[in-house]
Amino acid sequence: MQQSTGALAPRGMDLGQAVIDTDIHVNVPSENALFPYLNDHWREYLRYSAFRLPTDTAYPKNAPTSALPTTTPENGTAGSSLDLVRSQVLDAWNVEVGILNCSYAAESLHNPDTGAAMSAAVNDWLVAEWLDKEPRLRASIVVPSRVPELAAKEVDRVGGHPGFVQVYLPVVSEAPYGHRRYWPIFEAAARHDLVVSLQFGGAPGNPPTGAGWPSYYIEEYAGMSQVFMSQILNLVVEGGFDHFPNLRMAMIEGGWTWLPSLMWRIDKDWKGLRREVPWNTQTPSDYIRQRMRFSLQPLDASPDPKHMRMLIDQIGSDDVLMFSTDYPHWQFDRPEDAVPAGLSDAQRRKILSENARAFYRL
Amino acid sequence: MMVLTAERSDVARGKSKYAVIDCDIHPNLASPAALDPYLSERWRQHRQSIGGRGFSGSYYPRAQPNASRTDAWPPNGKPAGSDLDFMRYQLLDAYGMDFGVLQPLLGSGGQRNLEWSAAHAAAVNDWQIETWLNPEPRLRSGLVVPYEDGELSVKEIERSRYHEGFVQLMLAIRTSEPLGRRKYWKMYEAAEAYGLPIGIHFGGQGGHPTTGAGWPSYYVEDHAGMSTAFQAQVISYICEGVFDRFPKLKIVLIEGGFAWLPVLGWRLDAAWSKLKEEVPHLKRKPSEYLAEHFWVTTQPMEEPPVPEQFLEMLDMAPWMADRLMFATDYPHWDFDDPFEALPKVKFPDGFEAKVMAENARALYKLSGGPQASLHGMNGSARA
16 A cells, blocks of 8 residues: 555644643553553453453554654554653653543453453553653543443542543443433542543444444544534533532543534524523533633644634633644644644633643643 | 515515525324325235334434424314425415425334335325325425335335426435445435435434434434534545545435534545545545535524624635525424524625525526426426
C-alpha cells in the first residue's frame, strides 16, 4: 500500500505561555509491565490463560491517526515512553501540567473481577512509572466501568493520590452514563472532588452506531462524535447534574464543533418535552456550558478560519474548551494549526491554560 | 416562481409570500383492518393471528397519542392523519400548498419476518394509491420497501414504480446495518435506474441499542438524538463508496435536522486526509459527496438563540441553500408552521422560495401547480 499520508513527526511550539495539555495518551506497553502491580492470583491467571491485553479497535496500532512517526519507542507502543513524552510533549509545548489518559479498555473484560484487578494494576503502574517520576503529569483513573460498584471502589482506592484528577470512562458504553446505575461512580468522584471524563473509544460489545457495526475504521473514527452527543443528551436529561451539584465532566477527543447544532436541537426539544424530565431546572445547553469541558483536539476545522470563531461564539461561553495535543495521535500537521486562529488574547489564555486550571482545580 | 393565487385557498391567501411544498406529511390507517383489502388471504390471517413483529424494546411513550397534535384528530374520531378531507382542511388548503409528500410510518421495513415485511409494504403502497394519491392530485409519496432485503425491495420497486405519485423510496433511519453496506446495494441499483431518490425518515428499529452509548432513557433524548442516527448513515453512505458505485443516486434525509451537516463534512474530510488508504474506492473528499448527493428536509428546524447564527450555519455549507426542503411533519406534535418556521433574518435573495418549494419541485420533478392532476396516470409508464 502506498503511504501517502504525509504524517509528520510530532513538533511543538512556544505558544507564548505555559500550557495545560488535557489529552496525552499513555499506553501499557505489554502485560509484563503490569506484573509488578498484580498479586500472585492474577499473575498466575495471566500466565495460564495467556491473556495479554484487552482488545479495543478504537486505536489500530499502526493507523496514522493512532501514532505519529517517531512516537513509538524501540520496546513498546506509542505513548509508552516517559522520555518521549517529556521531549515530544512536555518540553516541546512548554507544558505546565499534562493529563495522561490510558485507554486500557477494561470494559471489554466481561469477567468483572479481572476488569477490577487489571484496572487497579494500571492505576498503580501510572503512579509508579509516570506520576511519581514526573511532577508535571497528572492522570485519569482507569476503572472497570462495566460494574459501577467496582469502579467506585477503585476510585476510592486511588482517588486520594494528588496525581489523579479525573475518572476515565470510554464513551462507547453498554448504557449511557447518565443512567442511575452509574451514579456510584459519580458519588465516588464527588468524594474525591474529581472530574469524570468520557473518552474516545470503548469496547463494551455493542455497536458504536444505532444502525450496527460500520465496515471501516474511518467510519468508527468519524462517528465517535455521535457517541459523545448521545452521552451528553442522556447525562443532561437524566438528572445527574441536578443530583450531584459539584459534578464536572470532561469530553476528551470527541470534537466540539458539533456543539452548537446539538445545543440548538436539545434546547428546542426540551421546550416541548421537559415535563418528562422535571428535575432539569435550566435549559440543556446551560448544563453543557456550566458543567462540561471539551478537549480542543480534534478540531475538525473548517477551511475558513472565521467559521471556527463563529462556532466558539455560538457555543456561548469562552470557558468550555481546553487545550490538548492528543499526543501521539495525528491531529495537525503544523503546530501552528493546533489552536484556532484569530482568537482574542483572553480567549486564547483561557483555552491554553485557565479553563483547565479552574476545572481540574490545578 | 410565480404563484397563481387561484391555486390558493381563501384561508391562506395573503399570508405566505412563497409557494409551499410540504415534504413530510404522515398519513395514517383509519383502523388496523384498513390494509386488509390489499393483503392476500394468507397475510390477512397472519395480521390477525401473529401481527407485526419488529425489534421490541425500543418504544418510548410519545409526547401525545400517535405523537400527534391534539387538534389533528378528525371530527369522525379516527386517528390523526387518517382522513383526507380533514388533512385538506387543516394542512393542504390552510397553507395553500402546491404539493405534499407523504411518509407513511406503518413499520413495514422493520419487520423480522421479511416476507411479511414485503407483503405489508406492498399493501401500504396500494393503500396509498387508492386512499391518497388517486383522490388528491397535490399528494405524492414514498414507495415503501422491505429495505432489509435487497431482492424483495427490488421486486416491490418493480411492482409499484409505475404510479407517478411515488417520487422516492421510503426507508427509516435506524436499520439493521449501516445503509452503505452491500446488502442494500440491489435496492440502490434499482432506485438509480428508475431515477428514484432514497428518502430516509426519522425512526425505525434495526435490532440494536439506538446509540453507540446504549439505550437512552427518555423520549426527549430519543427524539433529539435521532440526528446522531442520520449522521451515522451519512458516514456509512460516503465511506462505503455507494456514490462511486451509483453516481446518480440521491439521498433525502427526512426529519433529521441539518445544522450538523457542515461540521460533519469537515470531520469526515479531516479523517479521510489521514485514513484514505483504508478507503481507496473514494475518489473525492467526503464533503464533496455530501454536497452532491444529499437533500434534507427542514423540520424539526434547529433554532439558534440568536437568529443570525442560522445564516452563519448556512455560510459553513452554502450548498445547503439548494438542498433544504421545507417540511411540517403534520400531524405530529412538533409541527413546523409554513408561515413561522424560518428564522426572521435577512436571507440571501431567493433562499426562502427555494427552501419553501423550489428545491423540492426540482428534486421530485413536480411540474406545474396542483392542477396538473394525476388522474388517469395510474398504470402509465414512468418516463
